Structure formats: C-alpha cells, structure tokens
Amino acid sequence: MALVKDNPKVITSSKTSSSMATEKPEPKRPLIRVADFDFYYGEKQALFDINMDMKENEVTAFIGPSGCGKSTLLRCINRMNDLVEVARIGRGKIEVNGADIYDPRVDTIELRKRVGMVFQKSNPFPKSIYENVIYGLRIQGINKKSVLDEAVERCLKGAALWDEVRDRLDTSGLSLSGGQQQRLCIARALAVEPDILLMDEPCSALDPVATAKVEELIHSLKKEYTIVIVTHNMQQAARVSDKTAFFYLGKLIEMAKTDEIFMSPKNEQTEAYISGRFG
C-alpha cells in the first residue's frame, strides 16, 4: 500500500515486499532510519543530530532520563508531532521502509496505518471491546461483518486477550482491568495491520503480572512487527529488546545490542545510568 497516492513507490508496506522474499533469509534491513535529525519545539532544541537504524522484526528500546527526548523521537516516527504547533524539524530526515516520511506528498493517515502507536495510559474508547478493536477499520470504511469478525478474533488473539474476553465482546472496553485495557489498545493498533508498533511506556501503569503479559506479547509480536518501546524500567528494556538506545539531553549517547549495553556499555554515561549511579 502506498503512502503517496500519486506515486505508489514512495512508501510501500514492508509486508508485501518481504512476502515476496525467496527462501534465503535476507539479512535484516533497516525499516526505520533516522539520519542527522534535529528537532525543535519553538526555539528549544529537543533532539540533536540523531542517527540510528531500527531493523525489521527487532525490538528497539529507548531509555534515558526524563526529558531526554525519547517520546519526542518516537512521535516523530509516525509524525504525531505534526499535531504540536511549535514543533519543527531543523535538519535531517526519517525514513520508513526506504522512503522519507516528511516528504510533503506523504499521506499521514496512511503513514500512521503503517506505524501504529500504543500509549503509556491505555485509552480505550467508551465503546464495546469489539468496536474498540475495529475502530481503525471502520474509519477506513470497512463494514462487512465477516471481515470485522475475523479481524476482532485475529487481533485479540495477537494481543493475547482473546481467551479472556471472547465471551463478552459487546461489553465496554472500559470494564476491563488496566492490563487488559493496555492489551486491548495493542489489539486496536494491530487491526490496521501496521509494520511498526511504537510503544511509549506501555507498562508503566501495570502490575508485574500484567507487565509480564505485555512483555510476552511484545516478544511474540516481533516475529511480525518491528517494535520500538520507550521504557523507564531497565529490566524491561533488558528483557524485551534486541537493541537498546540510550538518550541524554536530546542526544543519542549509545546504541547497541541489548546484551552489549547491559553487560559492557562503551560509554560512561550509559554505564552510570543503567547502574543507577546517574546524577
């Protein structure tokens, strides 16, 4: 599916291209590329010269002290920052699947379909569980019951929630527990079949059991999705991610394989932060 209506080649779903892959597993390619990226809120620079690649079917964790720009960068990846009036890019670009997402011809609705987002506070709509899941499909004008039924089951299964709610799909999404609501939001994000899932502190309001369920879910979803997760929980970053990126004061200080970051970080600030000796 193209992001730009008049030029189908500008952004296509990585799913279609990867399904054409031959038997030989291709080396993982960067699905998200951030290059020389500066970002401002008004006069205040929030991101400085960010360069990073996030690979297909990998989980990348963003860590760093509060205010270092994790959420800002995450929101830049699906252009959620367009909604902030003072927000602007100073320099550089972000590519998704090889195409510049800030190309003026890009259709942001289409982009946000490719790049789904799950927020810190689960935010189900005051509608039934069923309607919550297919919200994105309704917006696309899909109303065929069989299609919607199939999507509800597939996405609730994908979000590891199906068994808990299959008998009460018409009750309100708000009647679920916090952990279930968070998984409902993940199901809703899955319904539009994105390639990328961005998650901003998805477990910060959850208890350890619900957190473990969401982490299990992230682990199983990475087979099909590319995931970027912001977390303040070092152990969570260590458990769920393949790559970890440490940010400080708007700069990417260090990014590497998660076991390297947690066992032998190269940078002293990274080491101090993950060891709890920061500041």
Added chain:
Amino acid sequence: MKRYFHEELEDVRSHLMLMGEKAIANVNLAMRALLDSDLATAQQVRAADDRIDEIEKQIDDEVARYIGLRAPVARDLRLLFVAIKASHDLERVGDEATSIAKRTAKILKTGSSTDDLGRLPRMCELAVGMLKDALHCFIDEDSTRAIAISERDEEVDSLNRENFRYFLDMMKKDPKRVDFGTEMVFISKSMERIADHAQNIAEEVYYLLTTHSLKEVIADRKSV
C-alpha cells in the same frame, strides 16, 4: 507463568548435562587407553577435552547474559551460580583425564607393561560412578543421593593412599619400574582429584536443591 526467557535457563541446564556426559566419557576413555595399552585412544582424549572447554565457555557466557539481562532471583539465581561452579569442576575433570592420557602415552612410549595398575581400575569405577550420581542428583533434582556420594569419596581417598604405598613398593623392589611407578602415582592422584570434583558437584547441587551445606549436614549426621 512461564516466560520466554526461562528457556534460556534450560539451555544452561542442558549444556551442563552435556558437559558432564563429555567429562565422564573422557575419564572412561583415558582409563581405556591405559587398560588396552592403546596410544591412539590416549591421543583422542586431548581433542575431546577441547570440546569440554568450549562448553564451559558457552555456559559462562549464558550465565553472565542471564544475570545481566534477566535479573534472576531465588532458585534461578542459585542454578546459575551452581552452573558456573559445577562447569568449572567438570572442566577440571576433563583436565585430569587429559593429564592421565598424557602420562599413559609416556608410559606406552617407554614400552612399559601396563598389566598391573594397582587399585586404579576400582578408583576409576568409583569416581565415574560418583560423577554420574552427581549429575543425576542434578537432573532428577534428588538431593538425597548427594549424601552417598560423599561416603564414596572417602573410599577413593583411601584407595589412593593404598596405591601410593603399592607403587612405592613396586619401585623399591624393581628399579626398572621407577618410571612406570612414578607415572602411576600421579595418575592415581589425578583419579582421586576427579572424585573430589564429583564431590564438589554433589555439594553444589545439594545447595541448589536445599539451600543447605552438604558438608554441615554430613558433619551433623556423624556427630549423632
């Protein structure tokens, strides 16, 4: 709830078992070389020992990774400490087997007869039995077997002392056998150390399963 990373503990566990099997096979191989006066067999031991060292390195890496990334506690944490210690003991067992094989090769090259090995075959039988039992304690999570392993260690120690006197005597009586006798004293000492490592592993597994010290439990039993 079983988490996806718990499988990584199974990897550590199965590598430890594999290493144990390889170490036992190598002790048996070294003994076989001596019993059969077979140089080629003695030479196989060293190559097989490299593989044991590799597995130890692998276990070290897996354990460090798990501790670094998974924040293990309680029994999981004890398992990882035990894996580090027991794999080190197994690596030493492999080294002792290699040392036995090297001394065997030396003996065979001098053309010396290996008909009379004193109490060594019995020691080997006991030591290998102890290693197997220590591994089974681990696999079956059966702490009671660990206690019996300690008793056999005392028997191996006394056989080693017997061997020492026996080969000393042999060398006194027949000076032509001095080279053979000397090597046999060292080989016997290696076998005794193998049993010590089996005993260590039993203690480590006992701690893993019960959180108690096997030494203290045995001392308490004796004082009753």
